[in-house]
Amino acid sequence: GAVVSQHPSWVICKSGTSVKIECRSLDFQATTMFWYRQFPKQSLMLMATSNEGSKATYEQGVEKDKFLINHASLTLSTLTVTSAHPEDSSFYICSVQGQRAYEQYFGPGTRLTVT
Amino acid sequence: EDKVVQSPLSLVVHEGDTVTLNCSYEVTNFRSLLWYKQEKKAPTFLFMLTSSGIEKKSGRLSSILDKKELFSILNITATQTGDSAIYLCAVEPRYAGGTSYGKLTFGQGTILTVHP
Numbered sequence: 001g002a003v004v005s006q007h008p009s010w011v012i013c014k015s016g017t018s019v020k021i022e023c024r025s026l027d028f029q030a031t032t033m034f035w036y037r038q039f040p041k042q043s044l045m046l047m048a049t050s051n052e053g054s055k056a057t058y059e060q061g062v063e064k065d066k067f068l069i070n071h072a073s074l075t076l077s078t079l080t081v082t083s084a085h086p087e088d089s090s091f092y093i094c095s096v097q098g099q100r101a102y103e104q105y106f107g108p109g110t111r112l113t114v115t
Numbered sequence: 116e117d118k119v120v121q122s123p124l125s126l127v128v129h130e131g132d133t134v135t136l137n138c139s140y141e142v143t144n145f146r147s148l149l150w151y152k153q154e155k156k157a158p159t160f161l162f163m164l165t166s167s168g169i170e171k172k173s174g175r176l177s178s179i180l181d182k183k184e185l186f187s188i189l190n191i192t193a194t195q196t197g198d199s200a201i202y203l204c205a206v207e208p209r210y211a212g213g214t215s216y217g218k219l220t221f222g223q224g225t226i227l228t229v230h231p
Contacts, residue, residue: 046221108156109157
C-alpha cells in the first residue's frame, strides 16, 4: 500500500493565526486525497476531497475559505487552517486513494491545538 | 445523506473474552463496507465487505455483511490487550456510472478496552 506522511505531527498556534498541514504520498502518485478531522473519542468526519490540479470539493458545513486545500502535485496536498480559533483544535488526518476504489491509505495525523 | 451507526460506543472486556461489534448503515447505492482499527494515530485497514453472507477472516478477527438488513458485525475472539483500540466502520457509495471516488462515511466508532 501507499505510504503517507503528514507534517507537522502536532502544532500549537495562537487564535487568529494560520496553520498549514502537509500530506505527502511518498511512494504513490495520488490523484485524489481526502482530509478528515477527528474530535476526541469521536469518529472521522470527511472535510473535503482534494483532486490534483483542480479545486477541492468540500463537504456540507465545511467552510472552504477557512480550510484552504491545495493539491498542486501528485504527491502533495496541503490544508491551511486560516484565522484559527480554539474550536478548530482537532486531529486532522489525510488519506490517499489507491489504485482500487476501496483502497485508502491514511496518514499519521496532525494534532492541532489553538490557544 | 449516508449514515453509519456503530454499537456499542464503548466496551470493556477481559483478555480471552469474545466481542462482537455492530455496524448498521444507510447509503445510497452501496459499494462496500470497511472496518478499520485505530490506535493512537491513523486508522489501519481490517476488512472490506461487498457481498452478503461471506465471512472475512484474519486471525482472531472476522467480519460479515448482511446487505438485506444493512448491517455488519466484527468479531474478535480470545481478545488480547493489544486489541484495545477504536474500531471504525465506514461505507463507500457507488456513484453514477459505476465509479467510486472513495468518499467514506464513518460511524462513531466503538472504543474497545481489553484488560489483562
